[in-house]
Amino acid sequence: xxxxxxxxxxxxxxxxxxxxxxxxxxxxxxxxxxxxxxxxxxxxxxxxxxxxxxxxxxxxxxxxxxxxxxxxxxxxxxxxxxxxxxxxxxxxxxxxxxxxxxxxxxxxxxxxxxxxxxxxxxxxxxxxxxxxxxxxxxxxxxxxxxxxxxxxxxxxxxxxxxxxxxxxxxxxxxxxxxxxxxxxxxxxxxxxxxxxxxxxxxxxxxxxxxxxxxxxxxxxxxxxxxxxxxxxxxxxxxxxxxxxxxxxxxxxxxxxxxxxxxxxxxxxxxxxxxxxxxxxxxxxxxxxxxxxxxxxxxxxxxxxxxxxxxxxxxxxxxxxxxxxxxxxx
Amino acid sequence: xxxxxxxxxxxxxxxxxxxxxxxxxxxxxxxxxxxxxxxxxxxxxxxxxxxxxxxxxxxxxxxxxxxxxxxxxxxxxxxxxxxxxxxxxxxxxxxxxxxxxxxxxxxxxxxxxxxxxxxxxxxxxxxxxxxxxxxxxxxxxxxxxxxxxxxxxxxxxxxxxxxxxxxxxxxxxxxxxxxxxxxxxxxxxxxxxxxxxxxxxxxxxxxxxxxxxxxxxxxxxxxxxxxxxxxxxxxxxxxxxxxxxxxxxxxxxxxxxxxxxxxxxxxxxxxxxxxxxxxxxxxxxxxxxxxxxxxxxxxxxxxxxxxxxxxxxxxxxxxxxxxxxxxxxxxxxxxxxxxxxxxxxxxxxxxxxxxxxxxxxxxxxxxxxxxxxxxxxxxxxxxxxxxxxxxxxxxxxxxxxxxxxxxxxxxxxxxxxxxxxxxxxxxxxxxxxxxxxxxxxxxxxxxxxxxxxxxxxxxxxxxxxxxxxxxxxxxxxxxxxxxxxxxxxxxxxxx
Numbered sequence: 001x002x003x004x005x006x007x008x009x010x011x012x013x014x015x016x017x018x019x020x021x022x023x024x025x026x027x028x029x030x031x032x033x034x035x036x037x038x039x040x041x042x043x044x045x046x047x048x049x050x051x052x053x054x055x056x057x058x059x060x061x062x063x064x065x066x067x068x069x070x071x072x073x074x075x076x077x078x079x080x081x082x083x084x085x086x087x088x089x090x091x092x093x094x095x096x097x098x099x100x101x102x103x104x105x106x107x108x109x110x111x112x113x114x115x116x117x118x119x120x121x122x123x124x125x126x127x128x129x130x131x132x133x134x135x136x137x138x139x140x141x142x143x144x145x146x147x148x149x150x151x152x153x154x155x156x157x158x159x160x161x162x163x164x165x166x167x168x169x170x171x172x173x174x175x176x177x178x179x180x181x182x183x184x185x186x187x188x189x190x191x192x193x194x195x196x197x198x199x200x201x202x203x204x205x206x207x208x209x210x211x212x213x214x215x216x217x218x219x220x221x222x223x224x225x226x227x228x229x230x231x232x233x234x235x236x237x238x239x240x241x242x243x244x245x246x247x248x249x250x251x252x253x254x255x256x257x258x259x260x261x262x263x264x265x266x267x268x269x270x271x272x273x274x275x276x277x278x279x280x281x282x283x284x285x286x287x288x289x290x291x292x293x294x295x296x297x298x299x300x301x302x303x304x305x306x307x308x309x310x311x312x313x314x315x316x317x318x319x320x321x322x323x324x325x326x327x328x329x
Numbered sequence: 330x331x332x333x334x335x336x337x338x339x340x341x342x343x344x345x346x347x348x349x350x351x352x353x354x355x356x357x358x359x360x361x362x363x364x365x366x367x368x369x370x371x372x373x374x375x376x377x378x379x380x381x382x383x384x385x386x387x388x389x390x391x392x393x394x395x396x397x398x399x400x401x402x403x404x405x406x407x408x409x410x411x412x413x414x415x416x417x418x419x420x421x422x423x424x425x426x427x428x429x430x431x432x433x434x435x436x437x438x439x440x441x442x443x444x445x446x447x448x449x450x451x452x453x454x455x456x457x458x459x460x461x462x463x464x465x466x467x468x469x470x471x472x473x474x475x476x477x478x479x480x481x482x483x484x485x486x487x488x489x490x491x492x493x494x495x496x497x498x499x500x501x502x503x504x505x506x507x508x509x510x511x512x513x514x515x516x517x518x519x520x521x522x523x524x525x526x527x528x529x530x531x532x533x534x535x536x537x538x539x540x541x542x543x544x545x546x547x548x549x550x551x552x553x554x555x556x557x558x559x560x561x562x563x564x565x566x567x568x569x570x571x572x573x574x575x576x577x578x579x580x581x582x583x584x585x586x587x588x589x590x591x592x593x594x595x596x597x598x599x600x601x602x603x604x605x606x607x608x609x610x611x612x613x614x615x616x617x618x619x620x621x622x623x624x625x626x627x628x629x630x631x632x633x634x635x636x637x638x639x640x641x642x643x644x645x646x647x648x649x650x651x652x653x654x655x656x657x658x659x660x661x662x663x664x665x666x667x668x669x670x671x672x673x674x675x676x677x678x679x680x681x682x683x684x685x686x687x688x689x690x691x692x693x694x695x696x697x698x699x700x701x702x703x704x705x706x707x708x709x710x711x712x713x714x715x716x717x718x719x720x721x722x723x724x725x726x727x728x729x730x731x732x733x734x735x736x737x738x739x740x741x742x743x744x745x746x747x748x749x750x751x752x753x754x755x756x757x758x759x760x761x762x763x764x765x766x767x768x769x770x771x772x773x774x775x776x777x778x779x780x781x782x783x784x785x786x787x788x789x790x791x792x793x794x795x796x797x798x799x800x801x802x803x804x805x806x807x808x809x810x811x812x813x814x815x816x817x818x819x820x821x822x823x824x
Contacts (some may be wrong), residue, residue: 040586053585118715191696195696195697195699196689196691196695196697197688197690197695197697198695198698200680200683200684200687201687203686204673204676204680204684205672207674207675207676208669208672208673208674210669210670211669211670211671211672211673212673213632213652214652214662214664214670214671215684215685215739216652216653216655216685217655217684218653274673274675274676275675315346
């Protein structure tokens with residue numbers, strides 16, 4: 001058995017993935033504060049960050065769930081845009097009375113339905129037909145984007161009733177609405193993963209799909225549910241994007257896919273499945289946003305940011321793989 | 330001995346605190362056949378891996394032909410002429426016999442292009458060397474198990490093998506095929522090639538061996554000339570006690586029928602399998618590797634979908650090919666390969682038990698009663714006396730015997746009616762083995778039907794009321810345990 005070394009609370013904290021991540025987040029925060037104290041440490045910057053990250057953070061939650069099963073959902077951005085366009089068509093074509101809340105609710109319901117159906121489609125491809133998730137969702141993502149382009153001709157849809165702006169731009173007791181939405185979803189996801197039979201099955205399946213089959217877990221139903229939830233989260237992210245951009249377009253948020261994958265992996269989710277915690281993903285979201293805002297302030301271009309994210313993803317994977325090897329031997 | 334081909338001295342290997350090999354030493358001379366006997370988990374596989382250079386020993390010396398070796402790796406071992414033939418042969422099923430035989434030799438010679446003529450020539454010469462005739466152009470996947478083994482031997486020979494290590498060479502062979510193998514071994518020995526047989530059933534190869542080495546719990550417990558050993562003394566050394574096959578307490582004549590299998594058929598795996606299982610009965614299904622015993626076990630639990638036939642439990646028929654339906658009906662299955670099929674290695678011990686009970690501890694909303702779930706799993710750890718210092722540690726950290734009890738606990742917690750145990754004591758130590766046998770007897774006493782699938786004959790004889798012998802996919806014998814001896818049973822399996 002392993003000999004218990006003298007573990008202070010500090011060393012124990014940093015022995016866990018989430019503990020190290022908390023440290024990284026803190027380091028990024030301090031670094032950015034030091035590089036550009038007056039801009040980074042301003043209330044305005046914090047508010048702006050709180051409006052910015054929820055849309056891709058919600059996609060990262062979807063990615064976390066599918067990655068826990070050892071799969072991935074590359075169609076989330078496609079789902080987000082397609083749901084936003086379906087919602088936008090309702091918002092622009094159905095004229096409601098007053099501030100348009102009734103129409104908006106109808107549009108949201110339709111968007112969510114699109115997300116659920118798209119997720120069901122992915123779930124059937126992966127669970128029932130047994131396609132590899134990475135290819136199934138790569139293909140379905142193109143289908144969803146293709147439908148979105150066909151519906152709009154590729155141009156942006158605008159001219160929504162004022163109520164549409166709320167979810168992306170309002171504040172609740174001074175807290176940005178998208179942040180509240182993300183916090184609620186993250187909390188719900190955490191409960192789902194740790195407190196429900198479904199969550200336990202997701203993790204166990206990710207740890208060993210074959211053993212899950214031998215343990216008589218209803219794998220097909222579980223996987224379909226996973227991709228349906230992922231699709232629903234995609235649709236919700238689509239609503240936030242539509243509200244903040246005050247428009248919908250088939251190719252919005254194209255950089256969010258890589259970002260969502262990066263955040264999940266950085267957040268300690270094992271891409272082979274079986275391990276991942278929502279708290280880790282939240283910390284990864286924060287550190288990415290600090291990094292991204294900070295780089296913006298010191299004048300690094302948006303194009304360079306994608307380069308940095310890609311490199312970071314590879315780097316984190318190398319470190320994780322290397323650590324996993326060290327533990328095994 | 331100066332002319333020893335391979336000398337091991339004080340070789341020790343531990344895996345995360347568990348000693349797999351403890352100061353093991355012996356020699357193998359050129360042209361000598363050595364029998365390395367030991368039960369599963371005795372350290373045999375570790376020793377093979379060390380000789381093959383796959384694993385590094387923590388301590389100890391290894392000498393090849395008088396030269397002491399530093400850290401070995403697979404390439405160095407191969408260059409020294411040490412070839413391992415694993416149980417699955419590691420052949421390329423889609424390639425031809427000739428390509429398989431010549432593959433390693435071609436790579437070893439640094440060939441970058443495929444020379445068809447040379448490949449054919451190498452293969453033909455190697456086959457001639459052991460006096461066997463197999464069509465060179467046949468795809469290996471179409472060959473019988475015995476022929477695949479010969480191809481694997483030829484592949485080793487084609488690369489100047491000086492020591493061929495054969496892992497469980499006879500588990501899938503009929504008696505006639507074993508005799509062919511023994512003849513080939515004699516030819517190899519005459520050629521100066523040494524052979525190390527590694528197995529838990531070696532009585533049948535004793536006649537060609539010069540020396541026997543027995544491992545138990547990682548230690549060498551016996552070594553000597555082969556003619557000093559027989560099947561009984563080998564078993565005694567391997568298990569550390571006289572395994573008197575005391576059959577279980579007889580089944581009362583009034584025991585009602587519990588499960589009935591009729592005309593179960595799966596193309597290429599098993600045909601027309603019918604039997605009944607009574608409440609409280611332990612039924613053994615024994616057969617060679619490849620006899621269809623594992624496919625049958627899986628079919629009973631819905632993991633393999635038979636084309637025809639019925640399985641009924643308490644008179645109710647169970648949907649075929651659906652593990653969920655089987656589990657729902659009260660059938661449990663403890664798989665053969667604990668590590669890949671049975672356990673979620675990275676997940677906690679408790680989690681591994683409670684996975685089967687999620688449904689029972691979840692409310693209508695799907696929210697788990699975590700406290701109840703965990704308490705129940707802890708209770709099972711106690712009931713099966715699983716030695717788990719930290720129940721929240723990954724199940725990987727447990728020994729084989731304790732891991733097997735975790736899988737058993739998962740199913741027992743579901744109060745099944747029938748438990749199918751495929752190789753219930755594979756890879757567990759002797760102590761755990763007898764405790765697992767005790768658990769099986771207890772389960773039967775509670776009125777469960779237990780089906781034990783195993784080729785461990787002493788185990789089958791000690792635990793089962795009745796033994797079905799399976800051969801080439803068919804049940805050929807139905808024997809009450811009291812009326813059959815181990816030798817008789819072994820003969821029925823392999824004849």
